[in-house]
Amino acid sequence: MLSYAHFLPRTIRTQHHVRTLAAISSNSPPPNLNTVGPYQVFDRNVKRMQRDRAALREGGARSRIVDYVRAEVAERMLDRFLDIKRNFDTVLDLGSGPGHFSKLLETDKVQTSIMFDSSEATLHRDSDSEFEVKVQRLHGDEENLLQHISPNSQEAVVSCLSLHWANDLPGVLVQIKESLKPDGLFLGAMFGGDTLFELRTSLQLAETEREGGISPHVSPMTDTRDISNLLARAGFTMLTVDIDEVKVAYPSMWELMEDLQDMGESNAVIGRRNMIHRDTLAAASAIYKEMHGSEDGSVPATFQIIYMIGWKPAPTQPKPLERGTGKVNLKDVL
Numbered sequence: 001m002l003s004y005a006h007f008l009p010r011t012i013r014t015q016h017h018v019r020t021l022a023a024i025s026s027n028s029p030p031p032n033l034n035t036v037g038p039y040q041v042f043d044r045n046v047k048r049m050q051r052d053r054a055a056l057r058e059g060g061a062r063s064r065i066v067d068y069v070r071a072e073v074a075e076r077m078l079d080r081f082l083d084i085k086r087n088f089d090t091v092l093d094l095g096s097g098p099g100h101f102s103k104l105l106e107t108d109k110v111q112t113s114i115m116f117d118s119s120e121a122t123l124h125r126d127s128d129s130e131f132e133v134k135v136q137r138l139h140g141d142e143e144n145l146l147q148h149i150s151p152n153s154q155e156a157v158v159s160c161l162s163l164h165w166a167n168d169l170p171g172v173l174v175q176i177k178e179s180l181k182p183d184g185l186f187l188g189a190m191f192g193g194d195t196l197f198e199l200r201t202s203l204q205l206a207e208t209e210r211e212g213g214i215s216p217h218v219s220p221m222t223d224t225r226d227i228s229n230l231l232a233r234a235g236f237t238m239l240t241v242d243i244d245e246v247k248v249a250y251p252s253m254w255e256l257m258e259d260l261q262d263m264g265e266s267n268a269v270i271g272r273r274n275m276i277h278r279d280t281l282a283a284a285s286a287i288y289k290e291m292h293g294s295e296d297g298s299v300p301a302t303f304q305i306i307y308m309i310g311w312k313p314a315p316t317q318p319k320p321l322e323r324g325t326g327k328v329n330l331k332d333v334l
Contacts (some may be wrong), residue, residue, distance in 0.1 A: 042268045051264035066262045074100040088155045095162020096126040105133045141169035145175040154179045159188040173234035185315035192304035193223045198292045206284035236310025244305045249298040253285040
């Protein structure tokens with residue numbers, strides 16, 4: 001289990017089976033139902049401003065302190081990347097942030113990383129000297145990837161914890177596939193639907209008790225069972241999907257919510273409330289500690305991570321044999 005960021009050293013507990021980000025932010029107008037296109041769940045402009053503010057706070061010092069979740073997931077992503085026995089001239093790091101994944105790359109595997117992110121302040125937070133590979137920075141909206149990247153141009157696209165804020169996840173996956181060269185690699189990690197279930201249930205119970213109902217303080221996440229279908233619908237082949245958990249121990253709910261804000265992970269759901277009554281938050285903190293608290297007084301926060309690998313189709317890829325060409329009877333095997 002990762003301990004709270006201010007308490008060092010940190011230790012890790014991993015559960016290799018599969019368990020939204022919340023906080024309080026300003027209100028935004030309701031979606032325009034007369035528009036054509038994907039339903040808008042998140043206010044992308046608000047999310048960009050939240051991440052810009054987080055990256056600029058105290059000169060980026062607070063943002064660096066709360067890098068622990070993304071840094072941990074980037075390392076686990078790198079393990080999967082290194083298992084792929086192929087070298088790349090260029091990798092596109094989609095939703096790169098300051099480059100948590102790109103900082104881990106070495107020149108014997110990758111020569112150049114193109115860091116692409118919608119938050120310009122986050123994108124330029126760290127200097128080139130912190131990277132071993134060459135770095136190019138590209139500012140743009142991840143939902144409009146093909147406006148900045150040519151089709152059939154990328155050897156590999158990676159994405160570390162950014163896709164959970166996409167309004168049109170199927171559309172983004174299609175754009176990633178289209179940007180890849182034939183037999184190109186997509187490797188991604190995103191938060192799953194059980195992320196921060198402790199915080200979600202505590203807020204819901206407290207708000208129901210104190211205010212007689214609940215409102216969207218926790219962002220909706222993709223269910224793990226849907227990822228394989230979404231990748232297949234986007235046109236990827238040879239799919240691999242697995243699920244992991246990162247658990248972090250905090251002194252209380254208050255430190256967790258402060259860190260989420262400094263991560264740029266505050267709520268950006270369209271139509272969210274602009275405040276929660278303090279007595280409701282106090283009740284949520286007490287519920288959190290009562291339901292999930294540890295003997296040492298800390299409270300856990302679970303981040304469910306979905307890892308996915310897909311390949312753009314190519315004639316050179318291995319294909320399953322045609323039906324009826326098998327030479328071994330399964331009855332004999334079983």
